Amino acid sequence: METTSRCSSDDHLVIIGNGMASHRLVEILINQPQRPRAITVIGAESVPAYNRILLSPLLAGDMQHDALTLRDADWYADNGVTLCLGERVETIDRENRTLETDGGHTIRYDRLVLATGSRPTLPQVPGIDLNGVHGFRDFHDVAELEAIAQRGGHALVIGGGLLGLEAAEGLRKRGNRLSVSVLQRSGRLMNRQLDATAAGLLKQALVKRELNILTHAQLAKLEGDANGHVCAAVLNDGRRLPTDSVIIAAGITPNAELGREAGLNTDRAVMVDRYLTTSDPAIFALGECCQFEQHTYGLVEPIWHQVDVLAAILSGEANDGYREAPTATKLKVSGVALYAFGPTDPEPEHDELRYQDPQSGDYRRLLLRDGRIEGAVLYGDTRHGTWYFEQALAGTDLTPYRQALLFGAADVEVLKDQQNDTPHLSTSEAA
Structure with missing residues (x-):
């Protein structure tokens, strides 16, 4: 499988996904001497790429919406990149190297990058599909959570990791009449990063801010009212917590369906080799939607390493490929x-x-x-x-x-x- 050949004159690179990884890849590619002749980026959201890491301060009111935008639409055009926003790719035809969008467009590619990201992992419990259950992954989610904060009442955040705690703190800062609880299945907050002492210190700090932190607490089901809106959460130990809104922040699930339906090798995510190449040599995968060996990704540092590797591959530069490395x-x-x-x-x-x-x-x-x-x-x-x-x-x-x-x-x-x-x-x- 040749992964480092020079770009041909009819080389059209299509990138599905317009998140942070996709944008960083484009930024590197446009400055390469052997950049792909044509680059098309397709994003399901209606806005250009933005910094999702800053969604928490946006929710908390510490940052303005525009400050998150990485580049405006004119930047793409000025650099010869075609940007298709508000369209979702529905199918990939690998034999003819075309893809179909929900907007009715057919786009041909020579090489294709899947950078479709991930979505919140939903607990498999009764009531998870009730109205009032939200994620915290994009601008739309932030708008929903801002409305929750303004209405007041009680919000329940499922997940005591970084995303869940930031969502809870953002809601607390925005909602004067809102009480916020955090449900953590583990015995300590951020159990993948912190030991018991540090987690205890963090819990004390958050409780002082009037967040209600419940550890060793596992969701059993959600209950709805007569209108199909969530009204309570029931835990495995029988406790019933009245709530007006539930925010799911308990892990992510790779958006691998598009690759799976196209017949690519998948496990938990789209499988790639050390050159980020899938089982189809014309298709690559990057970031949260890909799996290398047994690893999937949610942190920025390893994904940025993947971007560097893939940019070199797509620009025809020799490269040793992606390697797992310790991260802090x-x-x-x-x-x-x-x-x-x-x-x-x-x-x-x-x-x-x-x-x-x-x-x-x-x-x-x-x-x-x-x-x-x-x-x-x-x-x-x-x-x-x-x-x-x-x-x-x-x-x-x-x-x-x-x-x-x-x-x-x-x-x-x-x-x-x-x-x-x-x-x-x-x-x-x-x-």
């Missing part, structure tokens, strides 16, 4: 800075270092194995996070500086200098 998560949840990488829970052979300042609210925990950092959780003061991650990637043996590690690079360097300045006694002198 740097987040700001409701104004609280967090930085984490590696395992969240220690194993018996880990050397665990902890520091906590109750007055400032700062907390950090390091997991070491044989003197090498394997994991870190930083809450509040995250200045040293990048340095810890660099040491972990390098596999640096930090045993001689263990006592200074919790205070970051500067203290480690001071200890190094002190050790280097210490006179070494001979055996006879020591005796």
